[in-house]
Amino acid sequence: MEKIRLLLVEDDADLGRLLSKYLDIQGIEVSLAPDNTAALLVLQENLFDIAVLDVMLPECDGFSLAQNIRKKYPQMPFLFLTARKQKEDVLKGLSLGADDYIMKPFDADELILRIQNILRRSQSSIPQKDAILEIGSFTFEPSQLRLNLENNSILLTKKETGILELLAQKPGRIVSREDVLEKLWGQADYFNGRSLDVYIGRLRKLFESDSLIKIESVRGAGFILHTKL
Template sequence: MQYKLLLVEDDEDLAVHLSKYLQIRGFFTGLAGDGQRARQCLAEGPYDLVLVDIMMPGEDGFSLAAHLKKSYPQLPFLFLSARNQKEDILKGLGLGADDYMIKPFDAEELVLRIHNILRRSIGVIAEMERYDLGTYQFRFNDLMLIGTSGEKVLTEKEGKLLKMLCLRKNHLLNRAEVLHELWGEPDFFNGRSLDVFISRLRKYLSDDPGIRIESIRGVGFRLREV
């Protein structure tokens, strides 16, 4: 498995060289030069770990860390900073960072620390039900649908319906089974409600033309990924 790292660093030379080294060591590495760009990257696709500088133009690393803990509570991150004062280190760790490394640092040591963090978080990651749908990722545990245009929090019933479709991806999902599972009674009105929910999911997934929910009249639905 190739882990995806997001390196948030405004020093372009350091960012490029460190990114190349991490790629040599087997990681996919995305780059962001400031906090705003980092937020955009996180919204566009899932990452397994974020490396955060503190002193950056605009939003600093501490503010970005607070955003990470609020919006991506399961996502581990560590600080890479020239700020070596005890109060800065304690503040960083207090914000929930998994580690704090002081510049200049040894790149090989950084890789070892990254692996340690990923090993610690793998249990949490394994428990997170995640489904990849083209350019989307659906996290059932927190009902989060993440796509290129941002994030959408689903209702509980929308999430359960999308999970059923994901589990049967490219195969028929029987309409009566969905009604029994989610509504308890396959009557006319519940059937109309199901059609409304299917329409909503189609709208949520509309940014990716390779993903579609097909209706098989009177029988059920099929989530297709082409």
């Protein structure tokens, strides 16, 4: 079985070394970076399955690094490590597209389980066949993570792709929030629900050029993708 390739961005040198060593023993190949600059350089030279980002970094915080990662490597999942417990920090991290958020101090085995769960969901959320779906004036290629309009192609994240595919499979019908959260996040809790709302907002913006497309929120139920009025 191929090793999981993980980018760990942690400025605490002792924690970084200990965690890297433990993850390596568990079959996870780790590249350790102490800050934003080092992390971006490592990303240019290597391919990773997932990134684990400390929120508190010396040059800039992990949120800024996450924005860079999401822009340049939209298919790569990531999670945050943090000693801060403010709800606002958790919501900010999830709104940036984080797949999970784990508080320090944490158990290394718990981190490994969360990584494995994220990768399992990430792999299962992308279809293997080359289906092309028509959504109004757009064409949607889930397997390529692409939404196309005429000569323009938009590269989606895996979460955006998963949500849109679930909606596009049932046009005009309600897709429940719980179903989306269970399939793409693994559980339907408050923080994941807030993250889902952020992604729905992003998808709505992508479809603004076609007035016939609407993603309707049905209070207490879920979402409906309308492709004509």
